[in-house]
Amino acid sequence: MNGDKILTVDRLTMRFGGIVAVQDLSFDAERKKITALIGPNGAGKTTVFNCITGFYKPSAGAIRLAHDDGRVIALERLNDFRIAKQAKVARTFQNIRLFPGMTALENLMVAQHNALMRASGFTLLGLVGAPGYRDAEKRAIDLATDWLRRVNLLDRADDAAGNFAYGDQRRLEIARAMCTEPALLCLDEPAAGLNARESAALSELLLSIRNELGTSILLIEHDMSVVMEISDHIVVMDHGVKIAEGTPREVRDDPKVIAAYLGADEEEAVAVMESGT
Amino acid sequence: MTAPSTNTAKPATGILALLKTAFINALVALVLFSLMVGIRTEAGSSGQLTYWTRFGELASLVAIVFGGSIVIELLRQWIGPTGAEKLVPPALQSGMSLIGRYLTPALLIFTLLVPVIFYDQRYILDLAILVLTYVMLGWGLNVVVGLAGLLDLGYVAFYAVGAYSYGLLATNFGWSFWICLPLAGILAAFWGVLLGFPVLRLRGDYLAIVTLAFGEIIRLVIINWQELTGGPNGVSGIPRPTFFGIPLDNSDEGFAARLGIEYSPTHRIVFLFYLILALALLTNWVTIRLRRLPIGRAWEALREDEVACRALGINTTTTKLTAFATGAMFGGFAGAFFATRQGFISPESFTFQESALVLAIVVLGGMGSQLGVALAALAMIGGFELFRGLETYRMLVFGMAMVLIMIWRPRGLIGHRAPTVFLTKAQAISSDLVKEGHG
Numbered sequence: 239m240n241g242d243k244i245l246t247v248d249r250l251t252m253r254f255g256g257i258v259a260v261q262d263l264s265f266d267a268e269r270k271k272i273t274a275l276i277g278p279n280g281a282g283k284t285t286v287f288n289c290i291t292g293f294y295k296p297s298a299g300a301i302r303l304a305h306d307d308g309r310v311i312a313l314e315r316l317n318d319f320r321i322a323k324q325a326k327v328a329r330t331f332q333n334i335r336l337f338p339g340m341t342a343l344e345n346l347m348v349a350q351h352n353a354l355m356r357a358s359g360f361t362l363l364g365l366v367g368a369p370g371y372r373d374a375e376k377r378a379i380d381l382a383t384d385w386l387r388r389v390n391l392l393d394r395a396d397d398a399a400g401n402f403a404y405g406d407q408r409r410l411e412i413a414r415a416m417c418t419e420p421a422l423l424c425l426d427e428p429a430a431g432l433n434a435r436e437s438a439a440l441s442e443l444l445l446s447i448r449n450e451l452g453t454s455i456l457l458i459e460h461d462m463s464v465v466m467e468i469s470d471h472i473v474v475m476d477h478g479v480k481i482a483e484g485t486p487r488e489v490r491d492d493p494k495v496i497a498a499y500l501g502a503d504e505e506e507a508v509a510v511m512e513s514g515t
Numbered sequence: 516m517t518a519p520s521t522n523t524a525k526p527a528t529g530i531l532a533l534l535k536t537a538f539i540n541a542l543v544a545l546v547l548f549s550l551m552v553g554i555r556t557e558a559g560s561s562g563q564l565t566y567w568t569r570f571g572e573l574a575s576l577v578a579i580v581f582g583g584s585i586v587i588e589l590l591r592q593w594i595g596p597t598g599a600e601k602l603v604p605p606a607l608q609s610g611m612s613l614i615g616r617y618l619t620p621a622l623l624i625f626t627l628l629v630p631v632i633f634y635d636q637r638y639i640l641d642l643a644i645l646v647l648t649y650v651m652l653g654w655g656l657n658v659v660v661g662l663a664g665l666l667d668l669g670y671v672a673f674y675a676v677g678a679y680s681y682g683l684l685a686t687n688f689g690w691s692f693w694i695c696l697p698l699a700g701i702l703a704a705f706w707g708v709l710l711g712f713p714v715l716r717l718r719g720d721y722l723a724i725v726t727l728a729f730g731e732i733i734r735l736v737i738i739n740w741q742e743l744t745g746g747p748n749g750v751s752g753i754p755r756p757t758f759f760g761i762p763l764d765n766s767d768e769g770f771a772a773r774l775g776i777e778y779s780p781t782h783r784i785v786f787l788f789y790l791i792l793a794l795a796l797l798t799n800w801v802t803i804r805l806r807r808l809p810i811g812r813a814w815e816a817l818r819e820d821e822v823a824c825r826a827l828g829i830n831t832t833t834t835k836l837t838a839f840a841t842g843a844m845f846g847g848f849a850g851a852f853f854a855t856r857q858g859f860i861s862p863e864s865f866t867f868q869e870s871a872l873v874l875a876i877v878v879l880g881g882m883g884s885q886l887g888v889a890l891a892a893l894a895m896i897g898g899f900e901l902f903r904g905l906e907t908y909r910m911l912v913f914g915m916a917m918v919l920i921m922i923w924r925p926r927g928l929i930g931h932r933a934p935t936v937f938l939t940k941a942q943a944i945s946s947d948l949v950k951e952g953h954g
């Protein structure tokens with residue numbers, strides 16, 4: 239891997255009391271590529287995400303984000319909202335976290351909070367109805383509309399997000415993350431709970447995000463059909479350490495990976511192997 | 516009470532479930548009361564333990580619990596939210612939505628005309644001013660509790676800060692109401708931020724307890740800082756409001772004399788009425804506008820899911836602080852009005868009871884709903900006056916009414932949320948989906 243790296247995780251360790259959830263983990267994510275992080279349940283994948291996105295402070299290690307313009311940001315030094323705001327890292331959650339009492343459109347408007355806040359003169363200009371703010375709001379609605387169309391939810395723009403079916407909520411959460419116009423999009427099991435048709439649509443959506451917008455994606459996923467189809471690079475974790483990495487083909491044939499899945503959950507191991515045939 | 520059984524789809528299972536619930540409740544009551552009521556112990560004359568049984572009382576208590584649970588369950592089914600849609604005929608429903616559409620303008624017009632209609636009834640005017648004060652306080656607290664989902668039990672502190680700001684500035688420096696009003700709001704907002712900082716990391720019950728303590732601390736400081744606040748004696752001789760500099764009194768420069776009409780003390784009451792109405796409407800207008808701005812959406816998003824907010828790059832600290840400050844500012848305005856209306860303020864007016872009352876108004880109104888809060892203030896303050904004739908039973912009747920309303924409408928009078936932005940059609944969002952916040 240000697241391409242242009244957007245994310246460099248270097249010897250990341252995360253301890254919870256006596257538990258070492260992630261140990262000395264190092265990997266890179268390439269710019270404008272899809273990097274998948276896979277591994278059996280409890281391997282520490284979500285913990286890695288929480289460290290990258292500032293919800294946990296790593297016990298040790300460094301996480302570097304290199305922007306297009308050459309800025310390099312040490313993510314482990316920023317905390318919670320600043321990672322999304324300044325470093326432009328957006329994420330979704332394993333257990334969906336939408337704003338259920340707000341409409342789909344409102345969810346996407348909240349995602350554009352920082353841009354709109356600036357446009358509204360930190361509320362003062364907006365309160366008096368300055369034309370500059372009105373334009374900004376219109377643009378924000380346009381961006382939201384655009385994303386609703388991309389995730390095929392345009393006709394449900396004015397429905398409460400809490401009323402959406404599971405698969406729709408997953409797509410809406412991705413759209414919401416994209417409305418922050420991120421440099422790196424982190425998705426935690428976006429295909430969980432989706433049926434085969436929805437998973438295929440998700441793969442397509444993620445590919446279009448990478449190809450058309452050039453957004454780098456870091457993906458945790460159990461659905462091997464999705465992972466193998468769209469990933470450019472796969473990092474495999476087990477018990478908090480990296481056990482393998484490489485292209486989908488390399489990972490699929492790696493005996494260590496198969497063993498890890500076999501040890502954890504037979505069904506998943508079978509899924510890994512079957513997706514190779 | 517035959518209506519519910521005919522209305523439910525499967526009365527047999529309904530009744531069975533009903534009896535089962537009542538039976539379980541009665542059983543719990545039996546266990547609890549058998550020791551508390553059933554057996555009575557006392558130290559005998561020579562110090563020995565004597566006891567006797569009271570099975571009669573025990574039986575009647577258990578019977579009351581049994582009957583009571585049936586009645587409450589029936590009430591819940593009859594008027595409760597689950598069956599409400601089915602029970603209301605469509606014709607009535609469309610009629611109700613029609614009422615809903617015209618209720619706000621009708622209420623507004625009526626409110627504007629209150630001083631004209633009730634010009635001779637001083638009591639009603641005073642009551643209307645009181646109701647409007649609570650409407651304003653409810654709307655102010657609604658920003659914190661209803662929109663941002665932060666449970667604040669010490670709201671009265673900001674009311675007190677506003678009242679004392681005006682009272683002290685006016686009596687010490689002779690500043691006019693119209694200069695002190697914004698200052699009172701700013702000072703209250705400042706205290707809102709001060710309170711906000713330490714409690715930002717707290718959630719739910721913890722937040723509620725700390726805000727409650729903050730309300731008490733402010734009151735105790737007012738009582739004990741005698742040189743500044745006059746302590747328990749309060750501040751008296753607070754100037755009455757002027758009609759933009761023209762006093763509303765009997766003097767030659769007075770409002771009546773200048774207009775060449777006969778002086779009447781009602782002029783001042785009417786002026787106060789329109790003053791608090793204007794302040795309340797200002798609160799309402801600002802809140803409605805703020806809701807549609809990014810800051811307001813962030814408040815509501817915070818109530819819905821704080822973690823998601825942080826993942827979207829929203830600074831939850833400043834978002835919470837602005838909610839506290841905005842709510843506090845309106846509380847401060849209301850406090851300044853209270854001071855100028857009373858002419859006298861003392862710590863007694865700013866007890867926890869006031870905070871609880873305003874919070875009850877917000878909860879009863881339906882958290883986040885402006886119209887709901889206004890209706891709830893009218894019902895609570897007006898209703899409280901209505902039951903005045905019942906004297907001792909007033910609190911009891913009032914409490915019962917509250918319980919019944921909360922059974923009927925657990926999410927408040929207005930149980931839906933209006934979206935702040937829409938593409939094709941604004942649809943009301945059922946309150947079942949809307950989160951209440953968790954601190």
Ligand SMILES: Nc1ncnc2c1ncn2[C@@H]1O[C@H](COP(=O)(O)OP(=O)(O)O)[C@@H](O)[C@H]1O
Pocket residue numbers: 254257258259277278279280281282283284285286
């Ligand atoms: N906040 C926490 N406190 C304590 N232990 C945690 C915490 N978060 C994660 N863990 C532990 O870290 C390990 C990895 O969990 P997680 O990252 O969720 O795994 P994955 O997402 O790969 O299924 C688990 O053993 C889990 O119990």
Ligand SMILES: [Mg+2]
Pocket residue numbers: 283284285332
């Ligand atoms: Mg996980």
